[in-house]
Amino acid sequence: MQFDFTNEREMFHGVVSSCVQVLVQDLETACEPALQTMTKMQWANVDTVGDESRYVASIRQHLRQCVVRIRDCLGQARKYFMQFCFRFVNAFVPKFINAILRCRPVSVTGAEQLLLDTHALKTELVNLPVLESAAGRKPPEAFTKLVIKGMTKAEMILKLVMAPVDPDPGTFVEHYINFLPESDVVEFQKILDMKSVRKNEQTAIMDIFREKKAALDSKNDLNADRGGVASDAALSSGDNSSLDSRIRKLEKLVKKRF
Numbered sequence: 001m002q003f004d005f006t007n008e009r010e011m012f013h014g015v016v017s018s019c020v021q022v023l024v025q026d027l028e029t030a031c032e033p034a035l036q037t038m039t040k041m042q043w044a045n046v047d048t049v050g051d052e053s054r055y056v057a058s059i060r061q062h063l064r065q066c067v068v069r070i071r072d073c074l075g076q077a078r079k080y081f082m083q084f085c086f087r088f089v090n091a092f093v094p095k096f097i098n099a100i101l102r103c104r105p106v107s108v109t110g111a112e113q114l115l116l117d118t119h120a121l122k123t124e125l126v127n128l129p130v131l132e133s134a135a136g137r138k139p140p141e142a143f144t145k146l147v148i149k150g151m152t153k154a155e156m157i158l159k160l161v162m163a164p165v166d167p168d169p170g171t172f173v174e175h176y177i178n179f180l181p182e183s184d185v186v187e188f189q190k191i192l193d194m195k196s197v198r199k200n201e202q203t204a205i206m207d208i209f210r211e212k213k214a215a216l217d218s219k220n221d222l223n224a225d226r227g228g229v230a231s232d233a234a235l236s237s238g239d240n241s242s243l244d245s246r247i248r249k250l251e252k253l254v255k256k257r258f
Helices: 006-042 054-073 078-101 108-126 139-161 168-180 185-194 201-215 222-237 241-257
Strands: none
Touching: 006 054, 006 078, 006 139, 006 241, 078 108, 078 139, 078 185, 108 139, 139 168, 139 185, 168 201, 201 222
16 A cells, blocks of 8 residues: 655645745845835935945844854755745845835945945855855855846946946947846836936937837847846946946955955
8 A cells, every 4th residue: 555645745845935935034024124224325425435334234134143043943954944045035136126226316426335235245145055154165056146146237237327328328228238138118217217317318318228229139138147247348348437447446445345
């Protein structure tokens, strides 16, 4: 006589999945006030790039308190812990990007500060599975790629906020499409709002976006990693020497601090 435990097995996996999701939602909820603080900051008034913002420290604190405890509790079931890490990143990164898009208006220096903050959070997220671990284990490659792919979009948005629209909106739009090939006109308008482009000027620029997006979609059907490299090259190839210099200085500052 054979026994079939298929239903019980599926029920068990369903319970585990629900439990993991509860843990993810709990950490998301803990990080939400910090993201709200981020959106309420006066980014247009930032005139110097300093240390990471307070909201970053708050998120880091929640991550370390929660993730380390969960990892310790799931020490004998690492696959469920990694499931938690993957799900959290998939949930948190889009929320973080949405919070960036709600930060408006943003000055160039404010965008630089946000870029510094974004790099700090990216570093923290990449190391999420091994936070405060003495084992010397590296995060899984698939997890690292997931974090980098998501946070690269946040970095691209901020570099676009730093890029000038004038005197050639068409060139800016081309750079935008190279940076964010999967973006749409709604997201494009949000970035124009971040840049404080006047509403009466946005209509013409969005028309250029629609036209160039339709024409360049086939040429810019790139994966996220290749798109990131091509985007940086595209931005540097135009008349953006001042922006390129600012980004290089910021990258040196990031490397020095992290």
